Amino acid sequence: MSEALSIMFWPLIACLLLPGILVYYGLHIVRREIIFVDLALAQVAALGMCLSILLKHEPHDWQTYAWSLGFTFIGAAIFTLTRNENHRVPQEALIGIVYVVAAATAILLLSQSAEGDEELKRTLVGDILLVRPAEVFQAFGLYAVIGVIHYLFRKRFLLISFEPERATAEGVSIRWWDFLFYVLFGFVVTSFVHIGGVLMIFSYLIVPAICANLLAQSLRARLVIGWLTATIASIVGLYVSYKKDLPTGASIVCALGAALLIVGLLWRFIPRAKRS
Amino acid sequence: MKMMNRIIGAMICLGAVGQPAFAKLNVVATTPDLGSIAAVVGGDLVSVTTLAKPTEDPHFVDAKPSFIAKLNRADALVEGGADLEIGWLPALLDQARNNKLQAGAPGRIACSQGVQLLEIPAALDRSKGDIHAAGNPHFLTDPENARIVAQHIAEGFSALEPKSSAVFQSNLKQFLGQLDAKIAEWEKLLGPYRGQQVVAYHDSWPYFAKRFGLKIDLFLEPKPGIPPTPVHLAEVILRMRAEHIRPILVEPYQNRKTAQTVAAETGAVVVDVSQFPGGVKDTEGGYLELVDHNIRSVAHAFGENKGTTAEK
Numbered sequence: 001m002s003e004a005l006s007i008m009f010w011p012l013i014a015c016l017l018l019p020g021i022l023v024y025y026g027l028h029i030v031r032r033e034i035i036f037v038d039l040a041l042a043q044v045a046a047l048g049m050c051l052s053i054l055l056k057h058e059p060h061d062w063q064t065y066a067w068s069l070g071f072t073f074i075g076a077a078i079f080t081l082t083r084n085e086n087h088r089v090p091q092e093a094l095i096g097i098v099y100v101v102a103a104a105t106a107i108l109l110l111s112q113s114a115e116g117d118e119e120l121k122r123t124l125v126g127d128i129l130l131v132r133p134a135e136v137f138q139a140f141g142l143y144a145v146i147g148v149i150h151y152l153f154r155k156r157f158l159l160i161s162f163e164p165e166r167a168t169a170e171g172v173s174i175r176w177w178d179f180l181f182y183v184l185f186g187f188v189v190t191s192f193v194h195i196g197g198v199l200m201i202f203s204y205l206i207v208p209a210i211c212a213n214l215l216a217q218s219l220r221a222r223l224v225i226g227w228l229t230a231t232i233a234s235i236v237g238l239y240v241s242y243k244k245d246l247p248t249g250a251s252i253v254c255a256l257g258a259a260l261l262i263v264g265l266l267w268r269f270i271p272r273a274k275r276s
Numbered sequence: 277m278k279m280m281n282r283i284i285g286a287m288i289c290l291g292a293v294g295q296p297a298f299a300k301l302n303v304v305a306t307t308p309d310l311g312s313i314a315a316v317v318g319g320d321l322v323s324v325t326t327l328a329k330p331t332e333d334p335h336f337v338d339a340k341p342s343f344i345a346k347l348n349r350a351d352a353l354v355e356g357g358a359d360l361e362i363g364w365l366p367a368l369l370d371q372a373r374n375n376k377l378q379a380g381a382p383g384r385i386a387c388s389q390g391v392q393l394l395e396i397p398a399a400l401d402r403s404k405g406d407i408h409a410a411g412n413p414h415f416l417t418d419p420e421n422a423r424i425v426a427q428h429i430a431e432g433f434s435a436l437e438p439k440s441s442a443v444f445q446s447n448l449k450q451f452l453g454q455l456d457a458k459i460a461e462w463e464k465l466l467g468p469y470r471g472q473q474v475v476a477y478h479d480s481w482p483y484f485a486k487r488f489g490l491k492i493d494l495f496l497e498p499k500p501g502i503p504p505t506p507v508h509l510a511e512v513i514l515r516m517r518a519e520h521i522r523p524i525l526v527e528p529y530q531n532r533k534t535a536q537t538v539a540a541e542t543g544a545v546v547v548d549v550s551q552f553p554g555g556v557k558d559t560e561g562g563y564l565e566l567v568d569h570n571i572r573s574v575a576h577a578f579g580e581n582k583g584t585t586a587e588k
Contacts, residue, residue, distance in 0.1 A: 007341050007344045007345055007348070008341065111502070111503055113502075114500060114501025118336040118363070129340070129341060129344075129371075130339055130370075132367075132370070245341055245342040247340065
């Protein structure tokens with residue numbers, strides 16, 4: 001066990017510290033019914049990474065981070081401008097298109113690079129096993145700042161996500177708060193894509209939020225359930241990865257999937273009267 | 277934390293008591309070719325574990341938790357060096373925190389030392405593809421280099437376990453004897469085809485080509501590491517037709533389909549070769565069996581009648 005702990009120490013710390021903010025964002029995103037926006041933004045961030053690699057920067061250079069972030073902001077701007085714009089073009093469709101085009105462009109770019117296939121795989125499942133302590137602390141510091149901003153302006157953020165009609169009625173600038181929401185989200189996504197990859201960030205955002213929505217009503221209870229789900233699934237995923245010697249990122253994603261299955265079954269068998 | 281340290285301390289003590297007086301040298305090799313040679317040289321006195329699978333691209337190995345555990349417990353690390361493992365080994369070593377394997381420590385055995393490396397670039401330019409700053413690291417495709425590598429490993433083991441030095445030397449001598457006999461045999465097999473051309477998927481065979489007087493300068497990849505493009509393949513096909521080139525060397529982790537398409541267009545033969553024992557069938561025995569397979573397959577492809585295309 002002590003060996004497991006020493007080998008999986010930094011991945012474990014990363015998986016305990018970082019998903020906190022992802023779970024919170026997940027609740028917003030599930031509520032807004034823009035489930036794939038994170039997948040699309042993560043893929044756009046990965047596209048920035050690919051371009052940077054093609055420009056001969058290393059994956060861990062600050063230039064790579066800057067490219068990723070720049071691309072993510074462009075994505076954020078697109079999604080802000082298209083919210084509820086036109087019902088003939090559902091936003092979900094645009095989100096899907098952004099994802100697919102970003103993924104295809106990444107393939108085109110990386111076909112020009114010698115390490116292309118490997119980098120492509122890395123943008124998907126990341127490198128959580130070999131995460132460096134500095135990366136974890138940098139991301140955590142950033143997430144703490146973003147968490148504070150969200151806490152300070154929680155009323156605005158919750159209003160535009162959970163009650164957009166009321167926000168309009170009260171004269172809150174949805175567009176501005178939306179953009180801020182996406183910009184902060186862009187930082188969250190970019191940092192985590194570098195550590196965990198596209199699949200992992202999607203799972204941490206959506207699975208705990210869905211579990212929480214099934215089991216609880218109030219935001220506070222949902223947050224607690226979401227964090228519990230993320231933490232338990234992380235530990236199980238890391239342990240299975242160590243015990244069975246499997247790729248770590250994919251193990252955690254599957255553990256999150258299993259968590260949803262279990263919660264789903266629980267929900268099914270809780271008497272209907274107790275729900276609502 | 278104190279408690280934890282005490283528990284770990286107790287476990288280490290127990291482990292030390294439980295071990296036999298003559299513990300084997302715990303050796304980790306990065307790739308199976310190095311692992312095979314290390315096992316032959318070390319004999320019964322070492323236990324060798326290999327990280328990369330024989331079917332895996334040695335430049336890109338998927339890190340797994342057990343790798344860190346193995347590196348953490350190792351007494352010695354046998355690596356190819358010359359940037360072969362640069363994409364994955366440094367991060368693993370960081371995590372393993374094993375002082376015995378630090379750069380420059382006696383436990384770190386870099387096999388490229390002493391090997392005359394080919395294709396050392398005058399200037400590093402990434403636009404030329406996956407270029408190796410230190411030279412081409414696929415030096416074990418030339419069996420003469422296995423002599424240098426085996427000697428280097430024997431020296432490394434002797435430095436770590438001076439009292440077993442005689443055993444390592446005698447194992448080495450035996451291996452070199454077998455190698456000499458085999459090299460004479462291989463020279464004879466490929467002798468008739470000196471100066472002939474061979475196509476390869478990737479530029480992993482310059483040492484092999486040099487040793488046996490073959491010309492391997494046409495590749496399915498437009499640049500090393502860049503996947504084949506239609507325009508480049510068309511050029512390759514034209515040149516192969518014009519110059520009647522027959523064998524196309526493909527390794528397990530490369531796209532055999534591409535090679536088959538080219539072979540079908542040109543009447544060439546796809547030859548399944550590997551740099552690593554176990555990478556293709558019947559080479560599990562070790563390094564000598566592997567080189568034997570590669571050379572017989574190439575000789576066979578040269579010798580085959582024209583008109584027959586790829587088997588399988």
